[in-house]
Every structure is written in C-alpha cells, then in structure tokens.
Amino acid sequence: MIENDALTQSDFIREIVDNDLKTGKRDRVATRFPPEPNGYLHIGHAKSVCLNFGLARQYKGTCNLRMDDTDPAGESMEFVGSIQDDVRWLGFDWEDRLFFASDYFEKLCQFAIDLIKAGKAYVCSLSADQIRAYRGTLTEPGKNSPYRDRPIEENLDLFSRMRSGEFQDGAHVLRAKIDMASPNVTMRDPVIYRIKRSGHYRMGNDWVIYPMYDFAHCLSDSIEGITHSICTLEFENNRPLYDWFVNELIEGPKPRQVEFARLNVSYTILSKRRLIELVENKLVNGWDDPRMPTVAGMRRRGYTASSIREFCSRIGVAKNDNLVDIALLEHCVREDLNESAPRAMAVLHPLKVIIDNYPEGRAEDMECANHPQKPEMGTRKVPFSNTIYIEKDDFMEDPPRKYKRLGPGREIRLRNSYVIRFSSMVKDAVTGEIRELHCTYDPDTRNAAPQDGRKVDGVIHWVSAAHAVPAMVRLYDRLFKVADPAGTEGDMTDLLNPESLEVINAAYVEPGLAQATPGQKYQFERLGYFCCDLKDSLPGKPVFNRIVTLRDSWAKIAGK
C-alpha cells in the first residue's frame, strides 16, 4: 500500500546504515519514533516517521513507537491517542511494539543506582539557580558542586529518600559526575533525576522523581535494542553524553545516534511550543484546524497520507538548515488528487444567468465525465435548466484582451453543456451591482462544436439554480503572511494571515454532492480540490474544505 516510498532512496543516514551492515558492525536495523505525548504530530514529525519507519521497511528491520514521557508536565493520554492515530494514518505499523519510557522507570532507577555505586553520579543539593551559576558560561568553565564528592553511601541513601518522597520538589537532584570544565556544556555534570510531584498521566503518583531526557533516552534505546537512534540536529551536542551513559551502563552492542536537520516549511510554523500557543489562544480552531501543519489538521483539510509521504521523500534527508517551499507540499497534494479525485461542479460566488431561449421548466440531464482522462471512473448526470448560476469572476462588463470568459457580446462554452451567448445584463438600480445576466444558447452545441465551425475558446462551470444544493464552503489559505514566521521578529500573532480562512455560507454545488461522504475528496472543476468535512458535514447540508487550489495561470496573467 505504500507505493511511493523510500525503497530506492539514498541519503547520508542510509549510507551509514549500509556501512554498518556491510562491515558487520550490525546485523539488523532497529529504529524508533520517540515523540513526547505533549502535543499533536506535525509535518516535521511526519518526516521523522517516514524516515524511521521507512528505514525499518527498507532494511527489513523494525521500528518501535515509543512515547518519551519522562516529564509529566503537559503529557496526556489524548496526545498518546492522537499520535497513534496519526502514525497509523500516515501508513505505518509498529505492530506490538508500542512502548513508553515511563514503563522503564524502575529499570532507569536501577541504572542510576549503578552509576552512583560506580562513583559516577552524586546527589547535588544546590538550588536550580546555584546549579546554573556553577555551570559556568559558554566561554568559561564551570565549578564543581560542593556536593560532588559526597560518599557513595550517602548518595545512595539520599537518592533512595528522594525516590521515597522525603524531600520537597527541587531540594536535591541526581547528577552525573563528568567534567565541569568541559567545553561542551551538556557534559558539565548534567542533572539526571529531579524531584517533581506533579503526578504522571500514566504512572499516577507512583513516582516523585523523574529521569531527564539525556539519561532516559539513550537507555530506553538500549533496552529496546535500537541500532540507529535517529534524531534532529539540535541533539548533536548531546551525543557525547548519550555515548557516555551507554558506555558506562550498557554491555554489548550499543545504539548509535545519528542526527539530521529538522524540517521547516514556508508560511507555517513547526515549533511545538508555538503550535500549542495557537491552539490555547484560540488563534485556530484546535489541533485539527485545517490550517494547522499538524497531521490531524492536514487530514481534516483533505491532504492524503500518500502525498505527505511523497513530500517527505522529495525533500530528502540532510544536515543543512532548510526552509522548504510549501508549494512543494501543495504540488504533491495536487499530483495525487489529480489522479484520484472525481470532478464535480460548484459555484462559490453565484451570479444568476437566465437563458432566454431555453424552455422554462424544462430540465436536461447532462452526462459528465468524472475524470476527463479516466473513463473508467465513469460518468454522472447533472441537471441543466434555463436558470443557472455561474461564478461572478466568469463575467466581466469590460474585460481585458486576454480574458477568455463571458462578457458583453461574447460567447462561451458551459462545461459539459451548451454554448451560450451574452444578451443583456440587469443591474441593481441603487448599487449598480450586476444582478443577473440574460443569454441565449445554441441548441446544436450540446457536447458538440458549433456547426458553423466558429471557435469558442472559454469554458466555464455552472450549476442549475433549481437543482443545485446550497453548501458551506471554507476556503483555506496559508496560516502566515510571511514566508519564515519562525525567523521573523515580532509577535507571532501579527504575522498570521488574516485571510487564512474565508467561509462561504451560500455556495451551490451540483445535486449529487448533497450526500457527499465526510472525507470524500473532489475536484471542483476550475476551482481546486475540496474535501467533505469530517466533523461538520451533514447529509443534505454538506460542508466542504478547500484542500488546495488548482494551478491558476489566469491569476498570473491578470496579476501582471
């Protein structure tokens, strides 16, 4: 079912894996995708999911799904559930290997005791501020904590009492004894356990001490027999620490950390902190708002899993800082939907057209192809009558030269129907706004060229006024108005695109769409791809989300 994947792809990570296999350093590949369940997955996570699960598939290995839940603040089952939904929806399967770092708390605690016994860890009773001060700066070495040389027995006793809840939050921490003068700040006696009485979404109040990422992650990898621990570049500084813990505590084959550049996409933001902000400040309508770069948001918008996979495959994997053009994502979506989405007609901004020489009360069923290049997708019948709606944009009172649509004296083809000619227009006496158009049709042109051989260039879509179904249509656009919001100064709120959502309450769709199934995707001809909303659409009262517009070469000409 995964058609477009990485089976033939290559990148520096695959080269490393190839080499580890070839030299016999490893005889299998085991990866893991380790999100912290404190938010929803976004397109950046999707890149990591595709990489980790893709590697496993390519090398016939395994990829575990592991919740990296070592800091209870902000973690919840809701997020655990959404993460599973999203990974599964993206097309990947962790089989029976769903793990939780929190399930390793007991083992991790034993590892910490091993470290203390080896004289490589100590309980430090400095305050958070003091620890910071003792750490030194980027250019100056740190100073040893006065508690650094506590006897092993005392450390053991204190750590055990930390665990049993004898001390207040923050009273003590357990630290690795490495090197306060290391030029790499992460090696300056990092904290590995802290006291936190917040309660854990899974473990309840079983624990009051929690391991830090640097300690828990590498050991979780080791426990699971991970061979290649793939993470993003900002953890490169932490690799010596990763290796230090593993070397001190693990025998036999050790996991190898490999870092790649995290994804950035133009006109959006991928920092989890910022996304949480958007949701909590109600700047968007939840994690699955179709404008969000979250997997849930993209799914709701109507993006397909395969187009997201294709995107992840096309952007590659490297170590350069990057800002991938969102146009590439949109391209992947169009490319996929062009193949699979049945066509339909919908009028977003209706302008009434009366065809004066067409018998009133008469209706004809027009046979329409569901896909112009794919006859196997069949046809459908769309009713036509003397009063139709066309798009306001498709008429201009004083059109420019290159405009190929309706105007005074002009003739155009109605898609899947007749050729009509403009006769007159009716304007509002007060506002001057065009109220309706009167046209005549050429009866010989039903799905046929005019008999006299005259050329009709323009084609516009329409819907029969008496038969069309009113629908709500939501037009989504990029969330931010600047290409690189993350790299732009100022309040994020000021950078939001005020036109990222336009709701049309009174659009008209062809009758067949009244019963559209939520999640079904269509191409509304000449407009774009639309998805019947998963949550809000009702039979007879359909709601459609615009997934992405069609490429619009007229907009380019008109914009010049």
Place this chain on the structure above:
RNA sequence: UGGGGUGUCGUCAAGCGGUAAGACUCAGGCCUUUGGAGCCUGCAUUCGGAGGUUCGAAUCCUCCCGCCCCAGCCA
C-alpha cells in the same frame, strides 16, 4: 571570545579528484469542452571567499567569512 554543526540554482538536494543529477518555483511554447491535466523548451562556465596541491578540484590542504545549535531540575 568556548564547543558542536553547516555553507552547491529563488527553494530543497545529488555530487565522495575527471570536468555541476533531479524536483519544486519561475519564464516561454504546444495542446485542451477544467486558463486544470499533459507535452516541449529555457533557467548555476559555476559550487560562501581567497590562496595552494594536481594534467585535472564543488570534491584534497591552508586561512578567512556567513548561518544554525548548546549555559531547562524541557525534549
């Protein structure tokens, strides 16, 4: 001014000493009952800069410059 990483077309990204892939974007053209789709064409004499090694360098060496990450009891 410490340490780690990284600089190849507008944006991603191949390239691994033998003379700059591909994709997206963009610009033209063909075709078309979607100004859609499709098809064709064009788009880095040059690889952050300067030196050097070599018959030959984006690839090796030296120096310089830019950008990113690290001083959470976050991950």
